[in-house]
Amino acid sequence: MNLKVLIIDDDAVVVFIQKKLMANNEISDSPLVFKRANPALDFIEAEENDKEFLILLDINMPGMNGWEFLNELNNKPDKHRYHVIMVTSSVEQRDKEKASQYPMVREFLEKPITNESCKKIKDIPEISHFFEKV
Amino acid sequence: MLKENEKLKILVIEDNYGDFVLIQEYLSDEYSNFKIERAENFRIGRKLLVDHGDFSAVLLDLSLPDVDKPEKLVKEVLELANSSAVIVLTGYADKDFGMKTLSWGVSDYLLKDEITSSILAKSIQYSRERKRVNRQLEESEKKYRNLFDASPLPMWVLDRNTLEFLNVNKAAIDLYGYNRQEFLKMTVRDLWVEGENVGEETWKKNKDTSFSLKIKHRTKEGKLLFMEVETNPISFDGRDARVSLASDITGKMKAEQELYHSQQRFKALVQDGSDMISIIDENYHYSYVSPSVENILDAEPENMEGRNVFDFIHPEDEIRIKKYLKFAGNKKTVQLPSYRYKNGNGNWRWLETIMSDLRDDPAVGGFVANSRDITQFINQEQVLKESLERYDTVAKATSDLILDFDLETDELKFNEAISEIFGYSTDDIALNRKWWESKIHPDDFGRIKAHSREMVERKRKLMHTEYRLACADGSYKYVLDRSYLLTDTSGNPKRIIGSIQDITDRYNYIKAIEDSNERLREIAWTQSHVVRAPLARIMGLIDLLRNNRENIENITEILDNILISSEELDKVIRKIANKTER
Incomplete structure (x- = not known):
């Protein structure tokens, strides 16, 4: 599959839950996990150009935070390859509005994510074709 | 012989x-x-x-x-x-x-x-x-013909029965503008003014005798003349005729009429004017009081004539007026200071009087006093004075800086607040617009300048603005400026009265509250993340347990994580509780 799934979150428990749910909902059996945003960015840049990325992104992280990561992506020419799902414990409307300003943000989810959240992800028009059953 | x-x-x-x-x-x-x-x-x-x-x-x-x-x-x-x-x-x-x-x-x-x-x-x-x-x-x-022709007064000969002109002299030709040929085709009736029959009547009564009359004539050009005509019967070339000698009295009539008008005018001034005119003898008794006193003071002239002036003047003003009257003989005219005078209803009115010494004039034989009722004016003055005093008191009592700017003379006036609040000594500063503008904070200046221009050009009555104003020590104070535009009766801007309040303390207080609010918002946001992070984890783990009970191999790990997250949550909540208590 040409869609790579990345989980960027510094919280191990959150990563554990999300990995489990990705697998259970057949989004990805082996999502790539990054505790920091920077290495994730390096990884993306190293990948081939035909790859697309589903990124579950936390906002509050040490080092580069979620917003800074988004800004980096925003500077790239091939933005359509990035499908970002914001996953945050914040319940503030301000953050939600801020996120919607970025063109590659597809969804804004509050922690914890659930099976319901996963279904929403699979229904996102830009990426739904990756999950169609043959 | x-x-x-x-x-x-x-x-x-x-x-x-x-x-x-x-x-x-x-x-x-x-x-x-x-x-x-x-x-x-x-x-x-x-x-x-x-x-x-x-x-x-x-x-x-x-x-x-x-x-x-x-x-x-x-x-x-x-x-x-x-x-x-x-x-x-x-x-x-x-x-x-x-x-x-x-x-x-x-x-x-x-x-x-x-x-x-x-x-x-x-x-x-x-x-x-x-x-x-x-x-x-x-x-x-x-010789006689010469006398007729050369007479400086207009003369003519008429047929006594038809009134046709038989001869006219040069003076008549010059005065009336008809030439000889025209005259000889006319009758004297052609000179008479249409609609007046004094000529016809006089002539009918005195056909064959001498008479004279005053009559209006009209010249060929239509100019109206007043003429005095003397006419005597004569025989002229065998016809019954009369010779007439006329003199132009138009000027005299005009002068008489003007004299009459002038007398009428004078009468109107004395009788119906807004001034009371009286003649006072040397012992201050009224010898004449103009009828206008009825309108001005509700009094009858006959009730005043013969009485002493001081019967009517307020006792408190008497000494003052007497002092002035001492000089009345020295100068031709004396203006008395305003005084109170009892009118016909027993009420006090304020009068202002000019005295002229006409004792030498036999037609007068006394002082002529020209008095005017100025009660309304005095009352207005009093109101104005009180209003000014009030303004003065307010300006002193207020802690605001009161500014009075004259748009025409570029003159600025302040109350004491300029030194008390802003530290300026009025002796040291140039009291004009330029100085004022130099004290407005440069960042605010453009905005304030636009405001004041709008006020004057669009004639906006009231304007509220806030800006920073420099003190004598160079520091700035935040001020609330409430300016009011004064206009003349035609609506042209004349002055700006400004009340300028020092709101530095309030401004700082509000600023402090706003800063504190901003900090609190940030704290709340952080707290929501800190608190919600462990809670979200617990919720996620429980959800995992419930939905995947069959195929979870490491159930102990999940339960451990729930415990760790719960303890973390507990710690955070305690921390917040502690902080709030402090």
């Missing part, structure tokens, strides 16, 4: 020599000294008359060889003879003709057969006398 030194000079036009000799002899009988000349025919006679015109008399024979028509002869000789008397000599046969010549101007006719020395002498003498009288008459007529 002839005077001694006057020499008789006779021309005899006679073809018959014998007759001539006879005449010569007759004359010698009567006159000792005379000159006689003879013309044998008309041609010679004519020449002599033309060359020497000064004959005393011409004796003319009617039957001359070179004359066919005696009538023509007589008339030509009369013309040439000028001042000489012409006596015709004729025979019996021509007696009737001789008589006829008298009507042409011949002085006498003599029948040749009847002539004697004395008849001839007498005829010559009478003829000469008649000629002289006629000449005098002619001259006198001429």
